Amino acid sequence: MTEEIIIAGFGGQGVLSMGKIIAYSGIMQDQEVSWMPSYGPEMRGGTANVTVIVSDNKVSSPLLNEYDTAIILNQQSMDKFEETVKPGGVLLYDPNGISKNPTRKDIKIYKITATAEATGMGNPKIFNMIVLGGYLKIKPILKMENVIKGLKKSLPERHHHLIPLNEKAITKGLELVKET
Amino acid sequence: MTEIKLMKGNEAVAEAAILAGADGYFGYPITPQSEVLEYFMIEKPHERTGMVILQAESEVAAINMVYGGAAAGKKVMTSSSSPGVSLKQEGLSYIAGAELPCLIVNVQRGGPGLGTIQPSQSDYFQSVKGGGHGDYKLIVLAPSSVQEMADFVSLGFDLAFKYRNPVMILSDGVIGQMMEKVEFKPQQKRLTEEEIMKKCPWATTGKTPDRERNIITSLELVSEKQELHNIKLQKKYKKMIDTEVLFEKFDCDDAEYLIVAFGSSARICSKAVKTLRENGVKVGLLRPITLFPFPTEEINKLADQVKGILSVEMNAGQMVEDIRLAVNGKVKVEHFGRMGGVIAMPNEVVEALNNKLIGG
Numbered sequence: 001m002t003e004e005i006i007i008a009g010f011g012g013q014g015v016l017s018m019g020k021i022i023a024y025s026g027i028m029q030d031q032e033v034s035w036m037p038s039y040g041p042e043m044r045g046g047t048a049n050v051t052v053i054v055s056d057n058k059v060s061s062p063l064l065n066e067y068d069t070a071i072i073l074n075q076q077s078m079d080k081f082e083e084t085v086k087p088g089g090v091l092l093y094d095p096n097g098i099s100k101n102p103t104r105k106d107i108k109i110y111k112i113t114a115t116a117e118a119t120g121m122g123n124p125k126i127f128n129m130i131v132l133g134g135y136l137k138i139k140p141i142l143k144m145e146n147v148i149k150g151l152k153k154s155l156p157e158r159h160h161h162l163i164p165l166n167e168k169a170i171t172k173g174l175e176l177v178k179e180t
Numbered sequence: 181m182t183e184i185k186l187m188k189g190n191e192a193v194a195e196a197a198i199l200a201g202a203d204g205y206f207g208y209p210i211t212p213q214s215e216v217l218e219y220f221m222i223e224k225p226h227e228r229t230g231m232v233i234l235q236a237e238s239e240v241a242a243i244n245m246v247y248g249g250a251a252a253g254k255k256v257m258t259s260s261s262s263p264g265v266s267l268k269q270e271g272l273s274y275i276a277g278a279e280l281p282c283l284i285v286n287v288q289r290g291g292p293g294l295g296t297i298q299p300s301q302s303d304y305f306q307s308v309k310g311g312g313h314g315d316y317k318l319i320v321l322a323p324s325s326v327q328e329m330a331d332f333v334s335l336g337f338d339l340a341f342k343y344r345n346p347v348m349i350l351s352d353g354v355i356g357q358m359m360e361k362v363e364f365k366p367q368q369k370r371l372t373e374e375e376i377m378k379k380c381p382w383a384t385t386g387k388t389p390d391r392e393r394n395i396i397t398s399l400e401l402v403s404e405k406q407e408l409h410n411i412k413l414q415k416k417y418k419k420m421i422d423t424e425v426l427f428e429k430f431d432c433d434d435a436e437y438l439i440v441a442f443g444s445s446a447r448i449c450s451k452a453v454k455t456l457r458e459n460g461v462k463v464g465l466l467r468p469i470t471l472f473p474f475p476t477e478e479i480n481k482l483a484d485q486v487k488g489i490l491s492v493e494m495n496a497g498q499m500v501e502d503i504r505l506a507v508n509g510k511v512k513v514e515h516f517g518r519m520g521g522v523i524a525m526p527n528e529v530v531e532a533l534n535n536k537l538i539g540g
Binding site for chain 1: 184186211212296297298353354357358359360361444447448449450451452454523525526527528
């Protein structure tokens, strides 16, 4: 199994940390991983994105021109990455901030109303964990127990009291995702 | 077994240096390698091992602090990115002339000049052909993973002390900024003053009753003596060529075409090789790990077997010259590269091999 993912959105949406949690969770189940962020001026140009690869084998290129899954969290990222999903691949997006819906016919497209749900749950910061839950519903590549271990590893200890909340958000995401 | 961590290449370098028992790091922040200094500041190695970390007032100051520390027989290092490494070249020439061991990490970005902060491999010439003035060489290690960023720190220090010569880890923004699994070797002890005096009898540790004071300099005003010094240095570089070449080969056994790439480009090419193989093209990949000494002999051997060689680098064509020298006209050698901080993608490599070698 090799899963090649691009996660793209605005800086501050938790794009990079979501990727980090996926990568750490992969390590927790003995898989090979790589995490390659956009950095510097690229990050300040409207999108922050990260390429995450989880594989049973050694990861070849940490940078890719096409992906199994694109997780899209703003319009700029939709414009940039919709075309890069492999035929038959997955595109998951939050409709908040998307003005033009994706149009590809040869890929599976899913919608997750994570922004609305996070606001409803009273904590916009757990938005990215709701999205992660949605992703894991579509591609159950990581076991929940390993995701929790991954969370523990990537969160500094002073934030460990937030793990139950994050877990709740992931569970919410598992329920929310809808095929369009 | 130590714990497996998820870390950036830059952070792995810093952690590996503490664990290698390094005595000092002197540096100045510059993207995309600032995490090296940041990690040191957060980790406070002074409390862990006594290692000294200092943010110098400039790159020039940093390399000269390395010069001073190395002269005292200490395990010292610096890191920077392309424009910063240019500033260090005078110091490097002096250190090479004075035959001192040290480690320099270059996390390359696009140039020339201040250029971009995105990844590049355009400092190949500067790293392997001297960089500063005079006939000198660095041992240049090109990591292609975060694990190698960590491993090459202790390897680099070992080679530096073995040859009393500066060693460079030539990385780039991809390897510096990406996170991968990494496992570290156990903590090595820093050497005591007595151990340094024993292991480094040349070091400026003070005059003892049984010997004269040590003088470390790169200045020799008598040309004939300077020539002898140069001859000695060249013998040392020849020994490196004979004994220290490192490379990795993938899918080369039945290869009809060969890609040669180092560092992050090699990772991108390994994906391209997979795609090409799926399409029935018999292609192999050779990844030089040491850029100096260069795997000349191995490439020459492979040139007898393949119909063409493609050099893939994030520059306008630098390593391709060393490949052509190695091949000595036996087969066609082409170059494919992106510049200025643009990263060649796997599909572009596939296209380049098809256009430049198979179709061309």
